[in-house]
Amino acid sequence: DTGVSQNPRHKITKRGQNVTFRCDPISEHNRLYWYRQTLGQGPEFLTYFQNEAQLEKSRLLSDRFSAERPKGSFSTLEIQRTEQGDSAMYLCASSPLRISSYEQYFGPGTRLTVT
Amino acid sequence: EDQVTQSPEALRLQEGESSSLNCSYTVSGLRGLFWYRQDPGKGPEFLFTLYSAGEEKEKERLKATLTKKESFLHITAPKPEDSATYLCAVQSIRGGGADGLTFGKGTHLIIQP
Numbered sequence: 634d635t636g637v638s639q640n641p642r643h644k645i646t647k648r649g650q651n652v653t654f655r656c657d658p659i660s661e662h663n664r665l666y667w668y669r670q671t672l673g674q675g676p677e678f679l680t681y682f683q684n685e686a687q688l689e690k691s692r693l694l695s696d697r698f699s700a701e702r703p704k705g706s707f708s709t710l711e712i713q714r715t716e717q718g719d720s721a722m723y724l725c726a727s728s729p730l731r732i733s734s735y736e737q738y739f740g741p742g743t744r745l746t747v748t
Numbered sequence: 749e750d751q752v753t754q755s756p757e758a759l760r761l762q763e764g765e766s767s768s769l770n771c772s773y774t775v776s777g778l779r780g781l782f783w784y785r786q787d788p789g790k791g792p793e794f795l796f797t798l799y800s801a802g803e804e805k806e807k808e809r810l811k812a813t814l815t816k817k818e819s820f821l822h823i824t825a826p827k828p829e830d831s832a833t834y835l836c837a838v839q840s841i842r843g844g845g846a847d848g849l850t851f852g853k854g855t856h857l858i859i860q861p
Contacts, residue, residue: 637791666848675752675835676792678848689848724791733799735780735839737849739791 637740658727668724754852769821771836784835
């Protein structure tokens with residue numbers, strides 16, 4: 634399978650704990666995006682990488698959130714001191730760096746439950 | 749601020765009953781409009797990209813069209829396996845075409861046999 638992969642698929646944590654999610658994009662896709670989706674809503678953009686550079690961050694990305702993409706390959710999203718409001722599906726997407734090709738391909742997501 | 753509004757929120761059809769889903773948008777310079785399908789508990793699956801008014805794209809029983817203010821996803825003779833949430837999203841040219849997508853809340857489509 635050459636699609637976007639995300640791990641873990643599910644995570645249950647207690648309020649105040651730190652969690653880290655991993656995303657492996659489609660091979661050779663230079664662009665990588667993180668989104669958050671809650672029940673009944675569409676995905677909301679969090680942040681974007683082109684290769685290893687983080688080029689854009691949404692105001693939704695509070696100081697407790699940090700994302701990295703070392704060496705321009707996989708990416709990690711860390712949430713520190715989790716709160717119940719962080720419970721959501723966290724989606725990763727990747728896109729090729731081609732002119733006139735902007736579609737994003739999503740992974741299966743990581744469902745986070747904060748108790 | 750970019751905005752996307754989808755209607756209806758939910759739609760129940762009989763198998764074979766054609767219909768259309770609406771996506772209205774406001775964006776400061778449209779780079780592209782995207783349609784996705786999402787099944788419960790899964791990530792969105794890419795369907796179409798539309799770039800300019802008047803453009804149309806087709807895939808099996810689905811056809812997407814675009815005007816300057818809205819897009820339609822037409823479903824012809826749907827089957828139960830077409831049941832899913834259909835998401836519409838826009839990307840603005842603000843960031844050179846690499847911005848994150850702004851999504852609507854989706855239309856939850858149920859096709860009854």
